[in-house]
Amino acid sequence: MSIMSYNGGAVMAMRGKDCVAIASDRRFGVQAQMVTIDFQKIFSMGERLCIGLAGLATDVQTVSQRLKFRLNLYELKEGRQIKPKTFMSMVSNLLYERRFGPYYIEPVIAGLDPKTFEPFICSLDLIGCPMVTEDFVVSGTCSEQMYGMCESLWEPDMEPEDLFETISQAMLNAVDRDAMSGMGVVVHVIEKDKITIRTLKARMD
Amino acid sequence: MATAMAMNRIQHLTGSNNLVPDWMSKEVSTGTTIMAVEFDGGVVIGADSRTTTGAYIANRVTDKLTPIHDHIYCCRSGSAADTQAIADVVTYQLGFHSIELDEPPLVQTAANLFKEMCYRYREELMAGIIVAGWDKRRGGQVYTVPVGGMLVRQPVSVGGSGSTYIYGYVDSNYKSGMNKEECLRFTAGALSLAMERDGSSGGVVRLASISEEGVERRVILGNELPKISRA
Numbered sequence: 001m002s003i004m005s006y007n008g009g010a011v012m013a014m015r016g017k018d019c020v021a022i023a024s025d026r027r028f029g030v031q032a033q034m035v036t037i038d039f040q041k042i043f044s045m046g047e048r049l050c051i052g053l054a055g056l057a058t059d060v061q062t063v064s065q066r067l068k069f070r071l072n073l074y075e076l077k078e079g080r081q082i083k084p085k086t087f088m089s090m091v092s093n094l095l096y097e098r099r100f101g102p103y104y105i106e107p108v109i110a111g112l113d114p115k116t117f118e119p120f121i122c123s124l125d126l127i128g129c130p131m132v133t134e135d136f137v138v139s140g141t142c143s144e145q146m147y148g149m150c151e152s153l154w155e156p157d158m159e160p161e162d163l164f165e166t167i168s169q170a171m172l173n174a175v176d177r178d179a180m181s182g183m184g185v186v187v188h189v190i191e192k193d194k195i196t197i198r199t200l201k202a203r204m205d
Numbered sequence: 206m207a208t209a210m211a212m213n214r215i216q217h218l219t220g221s222n223n224l225v226p227d228w229m230s231k232e233v234s235t236g237t238t239i240m241a242v243e244f245d246g247g248v249v250i251g252a253d254s255r256t257t258t259g260a261y262i263a264n265r266v267t268d269k270l271t272p273i274h275d276h277i278y279c280c281r282s283g284s285a286a287d288t289q290a291i292a293d294v295v296t297y298q299l300g301f302h303s304i305e306l307d308e309p310p311l312v313q314t315a316a317n318l319f320k321e322m323c324y325r326y327r328e329e330l331m332a333g334i335i336v337a338g339w340d341k342r343r344g345g346q347v348y349t350v351p352v353g354g355m356l357v358r359q360p361v362s363v364g365g366s367g368s369t370y371i372y373g374y375v376d377s378n379y380k381s382g383m384n385k386e387e388c389l390r391f392t393a394g395a396l397s398l399a400m401e402r403d404g405s406s407g408g409v410v411r412l413a414s415i416s417e418e419g420v421e422r423r424v425i426l427g428n429e430l431p432k433i434s435r436a
Contacts, residue, residue, distance in 0.1 A: 005260060008404070032236070032366060032404040141260055144226055179236065179404040180260045203427050205255075205400045205407030 003104045004055050004126075006031065008180025010140030011041055011052035012171060013110035013121045014154060015133075016163035019191045020119045022110040023171045024052050025140075026184035026199075037183040037204070045071055046081050048190050049111030051091070054140035055126070056104035063103050067094060084111040084120035088130050095128030102126045106139040110190065117192045136170075142178035149174045160196075164189050168200055176203055227259025232284060234258070234331075236405020238367030238396055239269060239280035241337040241347040242379075242388045243360045247416030248337040248345040249388040252280050253367065253400050254408030265408045270422075274299050276415055277315045277338030282365035283352065284331040291322050291332055312338040316348035316356055324354025333364045339415050367399030367406035374398055385414055390431070397430040 011024040028039035042052045043064040051067070053060040070090060074082055082090070088109055095103060108123045123137035124130050131137070136154050138146035149170035158166060168187055175182040185200040236257045241250045252269035255262055269281045271292045277299070281288035295318045303310045316336040323332055337347045349355075349362040361379050363371060374395055383391065393410055400406045410425040 008260070029404060033370075034402050034404065145261075176265070177262045178260055179255070179257050179262055179407070203407070205253075205427065 001031070004106075005141045005180060007055075007057040008141045008178070009041060009054045009057075009060075010138070010142050010146060010171070010175055010178070010181040011054045011108045012136060012138040012140075012146050012150065012167065012174075013052065013108045013123075014136045014150070014163060014167045014170075015110075015119050015121050016158040016160060018112075018117060018119060019160045019163060019189060020110040020112065020121055021160075021163045021167045021187060021189045022050050022052050022108065023167050023185055023187040024054070025171070025175050025181045026186060027180075027182055028057055029180065032179070034183060042186065042188055043068070044195075045087060046111065046114070048114065048117075048192075048195070049082070049084055049087060049109070050188055050190065050195075051087075052108045052110070052139070053105045054108070055106055059103040059105045063094070063105055063107070067091060070094065081114040083113055084109060084122075085132075087111070088122050088124070088132070092124055092128035092130050095124060095126065099127055108137050108139050110188075112190055112192065141180045142174050145174035145177045146170065160189050160191050164196075164198070172200060172202055226261070228261045228263065231259035233263060233286065234284055234405070236367070236403065237269065237282040237365030238371070238399035238403060238406040239282050239333075239335055239364045240368075240375075240392050240395055241280060241335045241349075241362050242383070242392055243337075243345045243347050244383055244385055244388045246345060247339045247385065247414055248347055249385065249392050249412065249414045250278055250280055250335070250337045251392040251396050251410060251412045253396060253406040254411060255406055256285055257405055260404075262407075267408070268411060270411055270413050272296075272420070273315050273336070274303065274310055274338070276309060276340065276417075276420070277312055277336065278413060278415060278420070279315075279319065280335040280337070280364065282333040287330045287332045288334060291319065291330070291334070294322060295319055309340060311340045311342060312336065312346040312348065313343070313358075316350065316358075319350045320354055320356040323350050323352075327352075327354045335362050335364050337415065339417060341417075345416070363395070365406065367403035370402040371395045371399045385416070389414065393425055394431045394433050398433055400430075401434060
């Protein structure tokens, strides 16, 4: 039994033209059994910054709470919103502090720069190695399925509406081939002036 | 494949294998929820349609309701390879027996053939099978042969990993004397609940009703399933 697949779950993020999208499934289960279908895995860390956490559910909650604490202190001291790249380094530092007894999560970050509104996505492994990409990032028990879907559906410079459709189809079809993910999908689309949060109608098995 | 097997031997002690994906190392299992109900004049059988290799869904439209003879079906759960092999052998044995007898075979005979195989080879096999059908002597019958090779006749039987979630529903909603339509709705409802809770069950609901007239099969797609849980 792998710790990373004890609860199951999936998150992904995609980059578009002046926008980013981040999506997650909604299942919280204990091995094969589903316990609840409204488990939050994407957390807002700023006006235009979200982090999605896949992995062990207890660490999803603990890390998001501890991260918010560090972020709040940063904003009080700096007097401004954090840049996505800096936030990535903050997450990396938090995870590496636990190098020899890690948090069992693999986060995915998506956001826009607070000043330039430049889109940014990245992912990290469970001990904080950051990876910045230009197209998409995935994490979770169905990562192989998500890579396949993203690689075939993604194209550069998509408008927010197209990006929403693309990330939705990528998530839905990836989690439908995984017994440990699914039970609904939630998608956040982050643009310069708004964040749109939608819950998709999905297979509930 | 050779790499996967070499990796597996080293990794099996640690309990987890990160170097090859599930679908190259785990056995194919019909995770499953299966069910069979007797009514006056026949039986209704049902199953989900998910086959998994580890957590990967290898087949999302599997047919787990397998014909053994004209009026006898079996519902398969456990290892896909084991149950397919056993069903093939029993189909042959029962067909041969029926020709010798020059009569349609009894459901009890089919069930006993399954039991003989599942009990004799119990150490090597992982198979939970429900045998159901109609014959002239006793009408509709359901026999369950769980892992280990026990044999018992029951008016209602559920099996597979998803069955644990629906014992309460089945026990509280079953009434003796239900007709065919009521049995079909009862089975579809129970399977929907199990498919929602059990990660190893899902896809579509396959139903079949077996009576003197023959076998009538139907499929209920995911979006048409009865909505029972109020969650």
